[in-house]
Amino acid sequence: MAPIPRLRAYDGPPILSYGFRPFFLLAALQAGLMILVWLPFVGGHLSVPTAFDPVDWHIHEMLFGYQAAAVAGFLLTAIPNWTGRLPVQGTPLLVLVLAWLGGRAAVSVSGLIGWPLAMLIDSLFLLLLAAAAAREIVAGRNWRNLKVVVLLLLLLTANLAFHLEAALMGGAMVSRRFAIAVVLVLIGLIGGRIVPSFSRNWLSQRGKGRMPRAFGSYDKAVLAITVMTLGLWVGLPDSLTTGAALTLAALLHLVRLARWAGDRTWRNPLLAILHVGYLFVPLGFALTAAASFGLVAPAAGAHAWTAGAFGTMTLAVMSRASLGHTGRPLIATAATQLSYALIVIGTVARICSGLGHGSSALLHVAGLSWSLAFLVFAAAYWRVLTGMRAGPKASPAARQT
Secondary structure, eight states: OOOOOSSOSOOSOGGGSSTHHHHHHHHHHHHHHHHHHHHHHHTTSOOOOOSSOHHHHHHHIIIIIIHHHHHHHHHHHHHHHHHOOOOOOSHHHHHHHHHHHHHHHHHHTHHHHOHHHHHHHHHHHHHHHHHHHHHHHHHTTOGGGHHHHHHHHHHHHHHHHHHHHHHHHSSOHHHHHHHHHHHHHHHHHHHHHHHHHHHHHHHTTSOSSOOOOOSOHHHHHHHHHHHHHHHHHHHOTTOHHHHHHHHHHHHHHHHHHHTTTGGGOTTOHHHHHHHHHHHHHHHHHHHHHHHHTTSSOHHHHHHIIIIIIIHHHHHHHHHHHHHHTTTOOOOOOHHHHHHHHHHHHHHHHHHHHHTTSSHHHHHHHHHHHHHHHHHHHHHHHHHHHHSOOSSSSOOHHHHTO
């Protein structure tokens, strides 16, 4: 068969030529700038006309703003490679971007327009994204990846529940756990494929040695146990049974990570950071288990997942995919490595803050480190994401996404 062209004939703005371009940039800007607003907001020094309280606004915009944009950028780039179909670009991509921006604006002024209208506007983006993903996967007969559409619909459900619970119950406690659980399953599913795959490709060029284990029956079992465990955590976070299940999940994910030969990737920052990011998954399970037993505050485990696993894996995938899909060498520049260091520092500080160690000072260290990590990425990759391709084709390793 003739090779499928990577892009349609397109003469519009480069940023709308592929889904990763606008959404990785928007994710980085949202993650970086939003924290700079939230810190004075939560401290009572700034007012935001949102119907959410400061903590719920922060959680919502991290999960359904920044994280949803990062997921969109990844899926709109990965699905064409899964299906062999052409990517969403031009006007359809612009519609998705405008839906995301509309959601961010509506949530920020929901105190003025009312939470029901804000909820409807905000839900449009994930609905359109799920529809676009479903259309491409079904048209490409790529049935095994329909599970991604299911997870997008669950994330949409969590978003609707977040608005309803916050408005009717005074705080979105259950729905925030639901959303975190959905993204964790996405990380476990996709991370469990790309981390060992990318690592194996690089290590196979370095001679003999221990190689990462491919996705197999062990990974499927871990994911099944993870789904059941997170279901318990969403509904019964303080149960001793939940704590025991979380402890088991932590051990299983730690073993899973050890099977990927991450210790052999330290010379390649673009690979090593994927392993570091995934390490926060079992750490989050362990700390959340400790919270179920009443040993630590829930914030420590939650931020090991959200700041650590979500944030670090997001930066790792965004940098690698942006370079590979614009024809640039897969090399981590000094700015890229700085963003990696900052996100890890910010995560460690936030976990320690959640454990009660100098919480106020560490909260600001964590927030500023997180913000700088994404703003450094946005500055370093601005021309990569908004400019023309640097080469004739993306690298094979990057196209595996």
